Amino acid sequence: MLAGLDLSGRLAIVTGGYSGLGLEATRALTDAGARVIVPARRPEVAAENLADLAHADRVEHDTLDLGDLDSVAAFAQRVVDSGRRVDMMIDNAAVMACPLERVGPGWERQFGTNHLGHFALVNRLAPALADGSRVVSVSSRGHHFSPIRWDDVHFEHSGYDKWQAYGQAKTANVLFAVQLDALARDRGIRAFALHPGGIMTPLQRHLPREEMVALGWLDEQGNPGPAASSFKTTGQGAATETWAATSPRLAGMGGVYLEDCEVAEVVDESAAVDGRGGRRNGVMPYAIDPEQAARLWAYSVEATGVDGFSAA
Structure with missing residues (x-):
């Protein structure tokens, strides 16, 4: 996806980029x-x-815990204090379908890490973003599993469902890009969300083998199962996020959801669903709803105490 592009002199931040x-x-x-x-x-x-990369001399690593607002603030301040411009911000790090855990001031871990941690990070990095910068929010088809659960975002009053929690967090990733783009486009900063595709990565570390066998991802011996034939390689999966961060085809665009290096279609909500409520492709209408996006932004500002764009 980057063939022919010269990114010399450009700076990217990739959370979970190792x-x-x-x-x-x-x-x-x-x-x-x-x-x-x-x-x-x-x-x-x-x-x-990172040491084995062909161009390891172009990589630097730093400390960041997305579930700790002090850690987020400290990392962002180091970047801002360096005086460097961030051309590409890829919010890639995530947890998926983990047991109920709390981070920060008691946030459900998936929503806290996947959304609120990245929300605080990007907002604190606002001084380092400028005309031409792109923010890429890595969501998932998992956003089909749940809209924002406004009555109980952090599963404090209802039974915890790890897939519903994951779906809500991935919906938040899309809504974040929608509202960020609306707030920052006048400064020339554009935001995108995306589904990378189905890929076997360390993201599955919280899933027991028997569940992956039931899903068809593995067979009983731990080899790729029947559903794995549709999976992408990690390189293929990373293509859409790097395309979102760099492609000239997206110039002048933003606030959209991408898959397979294209702008995705909006889901027909009457389409057949799978066992967890997801469709095969496309973006759910609730994930790109501007009113929902604005509401989530306000909620996230209150939760994190950070807003680098609304008053800009």
Whole structure:
């Protein structure tokens, strides 16, 4: 997707850029000449994984825990204080279908890490973003599983469902891009959300083998199962996020949801659904609803205490 693009002199930040899709995005960007900052909750693992890249000299790693607002603030301040402009911000890090855990001031972990941590990070990095910068929010087809659960966002009053929690967090990733683009486009900053595709990566680490067998991802021996034939490689999966961050075809666009390196169609809500309420492709109408996006932004500002764009 980056063939022919020279990204020399450009700076990217890729959260989770040392594993799975993020590592492939880091590889593609550095191969094209960009410098990449990889913030990581486990910087020692990041250093080891990034050392083998062909252009490891173009990568720097730093410490960041998206579930800790103090850690988010400290990392962002280091970037801002460096005086460098961030041309590409890829919010790639995520957790999926984990047991109920709390981060920050008691947030449900998937919503707190996948959405609120990235929300605070991008807003604190606002001084380093400028005309031509792009923010890429890596969502998932999993956003089909749930809209925002406004009556109980953090599963404090109802039974926890790990897939519904994941779906809500991925819907939040899309709504974040919609509202960020609306607020920042006058400054020339554009935002995109995307589904990378089905890929076997460390994101599945919280799923027991028997569940992956039931889903058809693995067989009883732990080999790829029947559903795995439709999976992408990690390189193919990273293509849409790197395309979103760099493609000239997206010039003048923003606030849209992408898949397979194209703007996705809006889902026909009458279409057949799978066992968890998802369709095969496309973006759910509730995930790109501007009123929902504005409401989530206001909620997130109150939750994190940060807003780098509304008053800009």
